[in-house]
Amino acid sequence: xxxxxxxxxxHLAALLRRVGPDxxxxxxxxxxxxxxxxxxxxxxxxxxxxxxxxxxxPVLGSHFKTVENKYxxxxxxxxxxxxxxxxxxxxxxWSPVDKRxxxxxxxxxxxxxxxAQPQWHxxxxxxxxxxxLWNILKLMGPAMLRKESNSxxxxxxxxxxxxxxxxxxxxxxxxxxEPSELLLWAFGRQEQADVDITQE
Numbered sequence: 001x002x003x004x005x006x007x008x009x010x011h012l013a014a015l016l017r018r019v020g021p022d023x024x025x026x027x028x029x030x031x032x033x034x035x036x037x038x039x040x041x042x043x044x045x046x047x048x049x050x051x052x053x054x055x056x057x058p059v060l061g062s063h064f065k066t067v068e069n070k071y072x073x074x075x076x077x078x079x080x081x082x083x084x085x086x087x088x089x090x091x092x093x094w095s096p097v098d099k100r101x102x103x104x105x106x107x108x109x110x111x112x113x114x115x116a117q118p119q120w121h122x123x124x125x126x127x128x129x130x131x132x133l134w135n136i137l138k139l140m141g142p143a144m145l146r147k148e149s150n151s152x153x154x155x156x157x158x159x160x161x162x163x164x165x166x167x168x169x170x171x172x173x174x175x176x177x178e179p180s181e182l183l184l185w186a187f188g189r190q191e192q193a194d195v196d197i198t199q200e
Contacts, residue, residue, distance in 0.1 A: 004132045005098045008106035013084035015113050021076045026112040026189055035109055036079050037071040042105070043086040104136040107180065108187050115192050122194070125180055134159045134179035137186060144186040148173070150199075154182045172200045 016023075021033035030038075045067055071079060091097040114120045125133075134156060145152050145164025151172045152165035156179045164186075165173070175185060177195035185193035 003095050003099050004129050005092075005102035005106050006095070007129075008110050009092075009102070010084060012106060012110040012113065013080050015110065016080045016083065017077070019113065019117060021079075023113065024116040025109075026116050026192060027109075032113060033072065033076070033079070035112065036083050037068055039105075039109065040071055040079060040082045040086075041067060043092045043102075044082065044090045099132070103132050104140065104183060104187075107133060108184060108189070111184060111189070111192075115189075125178075130156075130179045131159070133183050137162055137179055137183050141186055154186065156182055174198045174200060 016032055016036055019032055021031065021036075023032040025032060025035050027035055041064070047063070047067075071082075086092045092102055137154065138160075141154060141162040142164040145154075145162075148165035150165055150169045151167055152163070153172060153174050154162040154164075155174060155176045157176075159179055162182075175182060175195050175197050177185070177193065181194045185195050
């Protein structure tokens with residue numbers, strides 16, 4: 001069976017080549033190069049990637065900036081090649097790890113570039129691809145929703161429900177949509193996600 005994370009990786013790399021390093025993305029403050037550097041470090045430089053999560057620790061933050069600057073200075077085509085084909089030592093080279101670690105990441109960042117372009121269009125995902133994204137949402141959804149001020153229930157027809165947010169809240173936000181759109185919503189792309197929200 002095709003690894004959806006790898007499919008998204010290839011499509012994202014092709015899109016990055018097409019739009020160029022200065023293209024906008026949905027990630028606030030990031031252009032396409034910033035996003036590509038993030039993915040390359042995350043995939044291939046575990047020694048520096050920890051600095052993504054602890055940028056204020058002097059040693060980690062300093063090493064991360066050094067590595068980040070190296071990739072920022074890299075020719076665009078070489079950088080995108082690393083997005084598409086991570087190094088041999090990368091966990092992303094192992095399909096089961098890649099599927100768990102990168103399915104959500106590459107889908108969301110692919111959409112970050114797609115939906116920031118002036119003439120983007122909605123795309124139809126296969127049922128198995130939606131299922132993969134739903135599995136990611138079931139795993140990560142409660143943690144991603146923890147900062148919501150209301151209780152939240154994500155509902156995908158035919159897949160089920162994921163609950164999160166503030167359980168003691170007076171109101172419950174019911175967010176309905178395809179797993180792909182619910183994942184984008186949970187990842188903070190609320191304005192761009194195609195979902196229907198009602199409150200109880």
